[in-house]
Amino acid sequence: MIIEQLDEKFTLHRLWEQSDPEAYLDAIAPRIRGLANGGHHVINAALLDRLPALEIISCFGVGYDHVDAAYAGEKGVIVTNTPDVLTDEVADAAVGLLIATLRQFPQADRFVREGKWRQGAFPLTASLRERTIGMVGLGRIGLAIAHRLEAFGVRVIYHSRTPKHGVGYTHYPSLIDMASDADVLIVTTPGGAGTQHLIDAQVLEALGPQGVLINIARGSVVDEPALIDALQNRTILTAGLDVFEDEPNVPQALTDMDHAVLLPHVGSGSVHTRNAMGQLVIDNLTSWFSNKGPLTPVVETPYPSKND
């Protein structure tokens, strides 16, 4: 449906269908004015330099750490993403992952399927009750998760670089301090250089042996070897992970562990929400090429630009 709409409105070049994408790109590069970037294809300075007529990159997803948006901005190329339309879906998924991880629902499902119930009851699990939840990032998705958690009757605190106006949750300028006071960390920051390995061995140690890490943000935000160490040595209780450092390659050390819950980056992955995201990719391109500006430009490529 998304491809069909793009095909109807624009001259669409399907790079992903080419047997030799590099040669194809060389041939069409001077004519390319817009990019629709589905998935997490890297758009770096080298690629941007190959596209002299490029005006806009419309990204599918709210995270755009795979796009060199700062360089695009320098070249006057607009980058757009798909915020808001996926917030509720990802927040639902985060809360589902939190409960599934604490109450071991995937493990319990395996227990039933493997016929183990006949030999005895499933062991008692950890609980969400009486836990303090530390939100790492309290933007669109973090706030939507925090609102949901209020209904669960748990305390919410948060860490971000700047305190958020108009929220009643306690702000921690120091992540280590928050990790010491929290029983669960839920990571909802962007990926990229600014948050690389924000969750490191020190933070995990501060979280402590009953601590739970939920990562619905980007794999790069967590030092994966440090997390594996913490899980193997039981210096934290468990983790629920939707994202990994080198997707789709999940380290065997994680898949070997039964006390973590692993999802294949499905935070926004419903038909409803992926359609809404796809529509916003198209709407950004349509609006731009109708001279109405981009609908959802990222901060690195504001519109109108500061020089306009």
Ligand code: NAP
């Ligand atoms: P957002 O509204 O921009 O919120 C980002 C939050 O992170 C803000 O509270 C920001 O606060 C904080 N933050 C940024 N850099 C930080 C740092 N270095 N240290 C501490 N906090 C920092 O973004 P969003 O729409 O909620 O999306 C968040 C991310 O979720 C996306 O970028 C994407 O990577 C991920 N995501 C994942 C899925 C999935 O399927 N798993 C789906 C959608 C999105 P300050 O600026 O004040 O620090």
